[in-house]
Amino acid sequence: MSDPISDAERLATAQVALNRRGDVLRDLGRVFADNGHELYLVGGPVRDALLGRFDPDKNDLDFTTDARPEQMQRVLRGWGDALWDTGIEFGTLGVGKGEDRLEITTFRADTYDKVSRNPEVRFGDNLADDLVRRDFTVNAMAVRVTADGPTEFLDPLDGLSALRDGVLDTPAAPEVSFGDDPLRMLRAARFVSQLGFTVAPRVRRALEEMSSQLSRITAERVAAELDKLLLGADPVAGLDLMVDTGLGEVVLPEVGAMRMAIDEHHQHKDVYQHSLTVLRQAMDLEGADGPDLVLRWAALLHDIGKPATRRHEPDGGVSFHHHEVVGAKMTRKRMRELKYSKQMISDVSQLVYLHLRFHGYGDGRWTDSAVRRYVTDAGPLLTRLHKLVRADCTTRNKRRAARLQANYDDLERRIQDLAAREDLARVRPDIDGNEIMKILGIPPGPQVGQAWNHLKELRLDRGPLDHDEAVEELVRWWNERGGPRV
Structure with missing residues (x-):
């Protein structure tokens, strides 16, 4: 995706964006300069400023410096309101100044032990060595910060060209980069979702060849990346990359398993593509409340029980009896293995369990008792269940789709009518x-x-x-x- 914006325009836009944090940048730059140290803004803030997506109220500010940790402590002790040294062994110091939370790390030139993702920390002597150890070239650009604020743009690895072309490539050979830290492979899928980028051909080859190494990563870190991927602007693209390269087989195998073979005698929807469509449609229903992680997980996983329950019927049809029950159990198992909270597991699995219930509604034939039970079983998830059920309508038959939506409109009206007469929210x-x-x-x-x-x-x-x-x-x-x- 080559971008028509010129590099000069992009850099000018980034300068304006970063200057919205000019006060803290100038103040911090002055402190480091007065003590004889270099300071650079790096990583996501620089990338996002160049993409025109920098949010001064949300973007964390990450810096790198030639100052060693103990030197940073001396420099910042009198400047910051608070210091956090939990990452000090890796050369990282957190500092609070007013409402700002900043993270500053000494130049790094790490090596990795190739077994865990823990680096053998070595501090570097220059910016170039620090940038080359980062995950992707679009995250390996820097801006010099001085008493005048953000000044010089530095791009020794040509990250700006990769950003302009919308391509994720690694500073070093991808085999080396991913071997150092396999989590970077999952970050590639996450950035595809968040930024709308594609991966360079050599990166895709490395993902396919090295996907099994993701097993070295802790479940908590995997879950954090999956959440960021799902909350991105285009999670379907990120999921496709995961499934196509084998990453999904390691961390979320149930999703790829929905790509069931379809033969000429047993026609049915491709469950994987259907689930991605449901995810897109659920996102369209999120509205002003913004991204809903629980709803997105439920939309993705609502049919994962289908492969295990698929039966070829004598009449040539295909059935998936009780796939919602099996799917809810599979959801609980997978999310427990990924170390999600009990509440998150309960909410997502309950939505998977309930997503098919509405299809027994027919043309309004439910009794008031059935409507009460639907509301009670959904509990605080009712609004999300409404969205999930509506998103689950992917039929191309316009008449059938209209009938399903009309039936659900009718169910929601009945719920509102009962709620006006009874306390349905707390039966x-x-x-x-x-x-x-x-x-x-x-x-x-x-x-x-x-x-x-x-x-x-x-x-x-x-x-x-x-x-x-x-x-x-x-x-x-x-x-x-x-x-x-x-």
């Missing part, structure tokens, strides 16, 4: 646990929970009961169970 029994114990004359224990659940089921089936009716139903249930007569 609870009409009698609480304390009153249950008082009416039945029983102490706290499992029987109270059983009685509570019985009353909740009645509430779901029949809607709100008045107090006397609820007491009558509770007593009837208790006596039918053979408890002491009430």
Whole structure:
């Protein structure tokens, strides 16, 4: 994707963008210059400024310097409001100044042990050695920072040309770069999603040949990159790169497994492409609230149970009975292995489990009880479930698509009507646990929970009961169970 903007225009635009942080840049540049040290802005802020996507309120500022860690501490102790030295062994010091959080790292010339991704830290003597060890040339550009703020643009590895062409290439041979740190392979897919770039041919070859080395990376770091990929502007492009090169087989094999073979006798949708379409359509429904990571994960994984449940029927059709149940279990397993939080795992797997429920709605044939259960089972995920179900309509049959959307419009209207009459957001029994114990004359224990659940089921089936009716139903249930007569 060659960009028509000239390099001179791009550099001028970047200068204007970075000058929006001119106060902190000039102040920090003066401190380092006064102490005889060089300071450079590097990495993402420089790249984003050149791309016209620099956000002064969101972009972190990363710097590199010839000052050693102990020298940085002396220089910054009187300047910053706070210092963080958690990365000091790697030459990185965090500094807070007002609302700014800055990260400054001594020039590095690391080597890696080739087993883990931990570097054998060696400090470098010049900017060029530091830049050549970075992941991609578009992230290996720098801007000199002095008392005058951002001044000279430095690009020894021609990252600007790669940025102009929208290509990800490595400063060193990709085999060396990815061998040093395999996480960079997943970062390539992430940048494809975030920036709309493609990968250089030699980078793609290295990804295909070295994808298995991703197993060296911790689950937490993999999950962080996958989240950033999914939250990008074009996650489908990043996912395609992962699946096509074998990276997905290492970190998210269930997604690639949806590319099931289709033969001439058993026609059905390609589940992988369908899932990517659902992801795109779910993104279109996010609205002003911005990217929704839970919704995007659910859209991607909603059909991962299909390969395991696929059956060829005698009539030539294909079925996937209970794929939502199997898919929810697979989702929980994969997300646990990636060390996601319990809440994240619960939310995504529940959406996968519920995504097919609506298709039993037909033409509005659900009872009010069924509508209540749909809302109750979705709980706080209901809005996301609405979006997921609508996004899951990918049929090319316009009449069928219109009917599905009309049916869901009808379901949402029924939910609103019931909610106007009942507290659907918090369906609870009409009698609480304390009153249950008082009416039945029983102490706290499992029987109270059983009685509570019985009353909740009645509430779901029949809607709100008045107090006397609820007491009558509770007593009837208790006596039918053979408890002491009430």
